[in-house]
Amino acid sequence: MKFITTLSISIIVLSVTAQQNMTPETLVQLGKVSGKGISKDGKSIVYSVTQYNLKDNKTTTKNYTIPVAGGTATEMRGVDHLLVNDRISPDGKHSISSCEVKIKNVMGTDVYPQLSQSNVMIYDDLNYRHWDTWEDGLFGHVFLNTLNEKKVVDSIDLMKDEPFDCPQKPFGGDEDYIWNPNGKQVLYVTKKKYGKEYALSTNTDIYAYDIESRKTTNLTAGMMGYDIKPAFSSKGILAFLSMKTDGFESDKNDIVVDNGAGKQNLTGEWDGTVEDFKWSADGNIIFFVAPIDGTLQLFKVDYPGATRKLPEVKQITKGDFDVRAIVGQSGNTLIVERTDMNHAAEIYSVDVTNGTMQQLTHVNDAVYNTISMGKIEKRYVTTTDGKQMLVWVAYPPGFDASKKYPALLYCQGGPQSPLTQFYSFRWNFQLMAANGYVVVAPNRRGMPGFGVKWNEEISKDFGGQAMKDYLSAIDAVSKEPFIDKGRIGCVGASYGGYSVYYLAGIHENRFKTFIAHDGIFDWKSMYGTTEEVFFVNNDLGGAYWDKENVAAQKSCNEFNPINFVKKWNKPILIIQGGKDYRVPIEQGLSAFQAAQLQGIKSKLLYFPDENHWVTKTHNSLVWQHEFYKWLKETM
Numbered sequence: 001m002k003f004i005t006t007l008s009i010s011i012i013v014l015s016v017t018a019q020q021n022m023t024p025e026t027l028v029q030l031g032k033v034s035g036k037g038i039s040k041d042g043k044s045i046v047y048s049v050t051q052y053n054l055k056d057n058k059t060t061t062k063n064y065t066i067p068v069a070g071g072t073a074t075e076m077r078g079v080d081h082l083l084v085n086d087r088i089s090p091d092g093k094h095s096i097s098s099c100e101v102k103i104k105n106v107m108g109t110d111v112y113p114q115l116s117q118s119n120v121m122i123y124d125d126l127n128y129r130h131w132d133t134w135e136d137g138l139f140g141h142v143f144l145n146t147l148n149e150k151k152v153v154d155s156i157d158l159m160k161d162e163p164f165d166c167p168q169k170p171f172g173g174d175e176d177y178i179w180n181p182n183g184k185q186v187l188y189v190t191k192k193k194y195g196k197e198y199a200l201s202t203n204t205d206i207y208a209y210d211i212e213s214r215k216t217t218n219l220t221a222g223m224m225g226y227d228i229k230p231a232f233s234s235k236g237i238l239a240f241l242s243m244k245t246d247g248f249e250s251d252k253n254d255i256v257v258d259n260g261a262g263k264q265n266l267t268g269e270w271d272g273t274v275e276d277f278k279w280s281a282d283g284n285i286i287f288f289v290a291p292i293d294g295t296l297q298l299f300k301v302d303y304p305g306a307t308r309k310l311p312e313v314k315q316i317t318k319g320d321f322d323v324r325a326i327v328g329q330s331g332n333t334l335i336v337e338r339t340d341m342n343h344a345a346e347i348y349s350v351d352v353t354n355g356t357m358q359q360l361t362h363v364n365d366a367v368y369n370t371i372s373m374g375k376i377e378k379r380y381v382t383t384t385d386g387k388q389m390l391v392w393v394a395y396p397p398g399f400d401a402s403k404k405y406p407a408l409l410y411c412q413g414g415p416q417s418p419l420t421q422f423y424s425f426r427w428n429f430q431l432m433a434a435n436g437y438v439v440v441a442p443n444r445r446g447m448p449g450f451g452v453k454w455n456e457e458i459s460k461d462f463g464g465q466a467m468k469d470y471l472s473a474i475d476a477v478s479k480e481p482f483i484d485k486g487r488i489g490c491v492g493a494s495y496g497g498y499s500v501y502y503l504a505g506i507h508e509n510r511f512k513t514f515i516a517h518d519g520i521f522d523w524k525s526m527y528g529t530t531e532e533v534f535f536v537n538n539d540l541g542g543a544y545w546d547k548e549n550v551a552a553q554k555s556c557n558e559f560n561p562i563n564f565v566k567k568w569n570k571p572i573l574i575i576q577g578g579k580d581y582r583v584p585i586e587q588g589l590s591a592f593q594a595a596q597l598q599g600i601k602s603k604l605l606y607f608p609d610e611n612h613w614v615t616k617t618h619n620s621l622v623w624q625h626e627f628y629k630w631l632k633e634t635m
Helices: 024-028 196-200 429-434 452-456 465-478 495-504 523-529 533-540 550-557 561-567 585-597 617-634
Strands: 002-004 032-038 044-053 058-067 074-076 094-102 138-148 151-157 177-179 185-190 205-210 216-218 227-232 238-242 254-258 263-265 276-279 285-292 295-302 313-315 322-330 333-340 343-351 357-359 376-382 388-394 405-411 438-442 483-493 513-517 572-577 602-607
Touching: 024 617, 032 333, 032 343, 044 322, 094 177, 138 185, 177 227, 185 227, 196 533, 205 227, 227 276, 238 276, 254 285, 276 322, 285 322, 322 343, 376 465, 388 429, 388 465, 405 429, 405 465, 405 495, 429 438, 438 465, 465 483, 465 495, 483 495, 483 617, 495 513, 495 561, 495 572, 513 617, 523 533, 523 550, 523 585, 533 550, 561 585, 572 585, 572 617, 585 602, 602 617
Parallel strands: 032 322, 295 322, 405 438, 405 483, 483 513, 513 572, 572 602
Antiparallel strands: 002 074, 032 044, 044 058, 058 074, 094 138, 138 151, 177 185, 185 205, 205 216, 227 238, 238 254, 254 263, 276 285, 285 295, 295 313, 322 333, 333 343, 343 357, 376 388, 388 438
């Protein structure tokens, strides 16, 4: 059963009055739009809207369709029948699925079943925990299911007895295992390494399981970095994303095609890195999303076929916004998700012949119409080594250049994550500006979108040029007469949190207060407790005990925030997740204890059940209120 409605009626109208500034409560209740795909008949876009109601403390998700050309949204009870089920084989005889399989004995009750009340984990190798979960001996496996009248009558574990995961943990999904369109093979992504080898490597591969022979072939053997997101064209040509370097999680990401006779890198000569891609309906073009100049834009590259002539990469869209994801294609129209720093994701159409865009959904318009929005400005600052660096500046609503405003230096995480026109439900520039702050967000060294060299320059140089880039940005903007130079704060998470800890020891009184979320405080303890050791090996340089390793010793001494803690002289708010195994708990606790024992005004905001992020709504509201309370108290 379905209901015809306009989406502005279907959303919950929030309790805000005309032209109010953004608040944390408004932010968490915005509708979150996610495109699901194009309907089988090619006429409609299928998408969902997830909404949280603060009063009821409930989250609801509703599904909608809207014509590809735009028009009235239709709320749907269910949408699965509208979309192609890519879990079913082309001939309808089989399906694929994934579930957890017990492979290793880890729990005390596994080893000692008679001791049923024991609560203990037993490990003899690394990778004993990952992201926010302790290893329990269960591994995600792909299953081939035989169907009879759409019911499963038999299942085969394609990874039987193997201690490997598909989908990849922690963020893999259905894209990690797919059908070959000939219906004779199942392709899946996994890293066939266990223990220390798993923790030290990024070498995932794409495997093909042949249904008739029951043999498995590694399609990316000899390709040593991440090989992920396999996808076939309508002509049966395989494409996937590939990195060259084992252990470098932020290496240049390229589109590689394999026509069965050989592989070809379509973007290898292009000075950029690919985020995601989708084949065109006719199989002649690959559309993809990539960072460029502080945004995420839509690009295309032709598939050259048997000619193997290296094709030219062409940019389709331009502007101060992010194309966040490609939802699907209908003729010369691509359907995408788009955001900017003042607007959460909405569905747009793109004319691929000229890049023009049309907004199709208006989920949050009713709320935006009541909110005063500040200006987002793109500036360029000259760095200490003579480069031009893009800096995003967000201004408070109703900005008046004749007045004085406090400012925040925002330090992006990653360290190789792009700082684009994203819309965060935590680190939200619109909300920061609405609280009266000018936000300064530099695309410092390490950010993708400015060439591969710029992206790679941060590795093994965490406390070097990137820190100078931060200071160049805040110094340049601070020269403006509207900046109150005595009220500048420094905030950030992950590598941004590391940046806050490091800058707190070298800032020479530029900043009046600091906020660090899940930041690296001590490289030695970080090396000893983080789970993906490949990250610290590549970006830190290696083990701190290797005295002959120049890069590692520099990172653990010259670039180690703990070595500069004696120079801390300003208030600091420290935020730490208890289930953050990427930047584990001792980082935040050590920093807080160091500040307290030196008599520095400090506060610890500890979330026992959160990982590297804050995912629970009420926790996020506490985060927001403590964030702005701290700034008000200390600036």
